[in-house]
Amino acid sequence: MSKKLFQIGAIASVMLTAGWVWADSAAGDEPIQPIAPYKLTQPAKAELGKKLWFDPRLSRSGFISCNSCHNLSMGGSDNLKTSIGHNWQKGPINSPTVLNSSLNLAQFWDGRAKNLQEQAGGPIANPGEMASTHTLAVDVLQSIPQYRQEFARVYGSDKIDINRITDAIAVFEETLVTPNSRFDKWLKGDKKVLTAQELAGYQLFKNSGCVACHNGPAVGGASFQKMGLVTPYKTDNPAIGRAAVTGKDADRFNFKVPTLRNVELTYPYFHDGAAATLSEAVDTMGKLQLGKQFTRSENANIVAFLKTLTGDQPKIDMPILPPSADNTPRPHPFD
Amino acid sequence: MSKKLFQIGAIASVMLTAGWVWADSAAGDEPIQPIAPYKLTQPAKAELGKKLWFDPRLSRSGFISCNSCHNLSMGGSDNLKTSIGHNWQKGPINSPTVLNSSLNLAQFWDGRAKNLQEQAGGPIANPGEMASTHTLAVDVLQSIPQYRQEFARVYGSDKIDINRITDAIAVFEETLVTPNSRFDKWLKGDKKVLTAQELAGYQLFKNSGCVACHNGPAVGGASFQKMGLVTPYKTDNPAIGRAAVTGKDADRFNFKVPTLRNVELTYPYFHDGAAATLSEAVDTMGKLQLGKQFTRSENANIVAFLKTLTGDQPKIDMPILPPSADNTPRPHPFD
Numbered sequence: 001m002s003k004k005l006f007q008i009g010a011i012a013s014v015m016l017t018a019g020w021v022w023a024d025s026a027a028g029d030e031p032i033q034p035i036a037p038y039k040l041t042q043p044a045k046a047e048l049g050k051k052l053w054f055d056p057r058l059s060r061s062g063f064i065s066c067n068s069c070h071n072l073s074m075g076g077s078d079n080l081k082t083s084i085g086h087n088w089q090k091g092p093i094n095s096p097t098v099l100n101s102s103l104n105l106a107q108f109w110d111g112r113a114k115n116l117q118e119q120a121g122g123p124i125a126n127p128g129e130m131a132s133t134h135t136l137a138v139d140v141l142q143s144i145p146q147y148r149q150e151f152a153r154v155y156g157s158d159k160i161d162i163n164r165i166t167d168a169i170a171v172f173e174e175t176l177v178t179p180n181s182r183f184d185k186w187l188k189g190d191k192k193v194l195t196a197q198e199l200a201g202y203q204l205f206k207n208s209g210c211v212a213c214h215n216g217p218a219v220g221g222a223s224f225q226k227m228g229l230v231t232p233y234k235t236d237n238p239a240i241g242r243a244a245v246t247g248k249d250a251d252r253f254n255f256k257v258p259t260l261r262n263v264e265l266t267y268p269y270f271h272d273g274a275a276a277t278l279s280e281a282v283d284t285m286g287k288l289q290l291g292k293q294f295t296r297s298e299n300a301n302i303v304a305f306l307k308t309l310t311g312d313q314p315k316i317d318m319p320i321l322p323p324s325a326d327n328t329p330r331p332h333p334f335d
Numbered sequence: 336m337s338k339k340l341f342q343i344g345a346i347a348s349v350m351l352t353a354g355w356v357w358a359d360s361a362a363g364d365e366p367i368q369p370i371a372p373y374k375l376t377q378p379a380k381a382e383l384g385k386k387l388w389f390d391p392r393l394s395r396s397g398f399i400s401c402n403s404c405h406n407l408s409m410g411g412s413d414n415l416k417t418s419i420g421h422n423w424q425k426g427p428i429n430s431p432t433v434l435n436s437s438l439n440l441a442q443f444w445d446g447r448a449k450n451l452q453e454q455a456g457g458p459i460a461n462p463g464e465m466a467s468t469h470t471l472a473v474d475v476l477q478s479i480p481q482y483r484q485e486f487a488r489v490y491g492s493d494k495i496d497i498n499r500i501t502d503a504i505a506v507f508e509e510t511l512v513t514p515n516s517r518f519d520k521w522l523k524g525d526k527k528v529l530t531a532q533e534l535a536g537y538q539l540f541k542n543s544g545c546v547a548c549h550n551g552p553a554v555g556g557a558s559f560q561k562m563g564l565v566t567p568y569k570t571d572n573p574a575i576g577r578a579a580v581t582g583k584d585a586d587r588f589n590f591k592v593p594t595l596r597n598v599e600l601t602y603p604y605f606h607d608g609a610a611a612t613l614s615e616a617v618d619t620m621g622k623l624q625l626g627k628q629f630t631r632s633e634n635a636n637i638v639a640f641l642k643t644l645t646g647d648q649p650k651i652d653m654p655i656l657p658p659s660a661d662n663t664p665r666p667h668p669f670d
Contacts, residue, residue, distance in 0.1 A: 088423035318651040
């Protein structure tokens, strides 16, 4: 009990530090900041990364690409409770959106990858996901003349290794930001863009303490927090969160706070995907994290606000992948 | 034996009827015609069809879309011997390319669907593929307000049924043609666009009789022919081809002649996907269909010609799919 109180205390002090004004605040004082559009500085590398992002030959089966579980048609997620991996294995955790993931303090729910490049190597070699190996992925790409040319153009030599592969993927992922949400327009001064209900939802979102964790440009992604702060979270998902990385018991059930950008598109919610709808997620978060039971209309207001966080989705021209060569290692979907 | 001779005779008469000149022919006399660019007449319907094409909610799992097995980044195919279906089931047959499929005389390898619309309903409800039902697919889409609006815009009312779903998908698929291949440029008079090797390959392709089946704008797709005409084809794939549709023993192993457009991208080849490379496919076709053993350099020349059939790939802006509503039936990937 004392621990819980301490954690609630910690949130309160964060709030004070940030100096939020709880009503009629000027946009500059808001705990959420607009997302800046991405400035493309390495177009050739991003284009190569896009090809790799969509290339299922990075998986053992030749069927699963990065986009399979972080689908850019569906908010950068797969809209499944937990993902489907090689041989239809049931994934252990909900697939987080790739959109705005460059704004996260670390990658994966438990933050075990310090950045996007480190993250990108994980699923390729994870036997439950793409089930390839870094060696095989390199061999596949190295055998394809067009890829060798493209790596040479981007990196100055046609050597392909896992560092270059994941670097290119990460640079592509950095382009996947979603500016110009209606809420961002409001933040920037267009005060008519939100409805009264959406604004009421935002006020409640601030006043109830949601912003303690869901703040900054990504409206989350900036800290690890305990799932089940006030009331323990009940789940049969075995993930223990940050403790798996730090080994510290205090980090049990600490998960990276998910971004709420585009949250309308990234259902179902929580690390176990247990909340099917935004309404359910808001209700559960209120009870478990804040000790609050939102009324039906409060819930609806917050949901209305959350839907204003849907930004411009990245415009993706599907890449045409270079064909395999005669000596390219073939996929093994069934053996 | 007499039957085989008859079939070869039939091919010869087709050749004569077409009136081909075997050397120095003017482009107008060629057995292959250029592909015309698609003229978009129903943009709203094609756009709706594109959304449905990419929407994995048409599958029971929420994971498999049309594009999973007819990937527009990979020549409209999945580059697997046979496809992966719901619950990682091994598909019975190689996934044919969707590119230029509107030019086929019928759909599926055995032609059991008379057109693209009829085809589109198949995989959705096939327990080994997308494993949904037409009723469930309709219920899912009907529950999503943005889809209802879009159907209303396109069809004049927001009623969603399987006919409208497959009609929109078919109209999208009709847009997927690939004009402007180097070979088409040559056909249209740019005589410098092909190398001497590619031209030699084309002459051999004509003179050897490949064009008997692979002709017309799609370089195939216009007839059913026996796989293993001169020498029986050995495979452990149980598909019996056209006979499964007609019930006639004479149609055993008659398959729709696949288009050779973009064949560089649509490996592996044949209905069982047994030929991993173009070189292998050409060698097998020569032996089994024509009773010919191409030399190594003849084979290389034909392969060089075939690679000139890669046309402009459709430019696809990935659609942003409308999110599920609270009452949308959820996917069932694991049960």
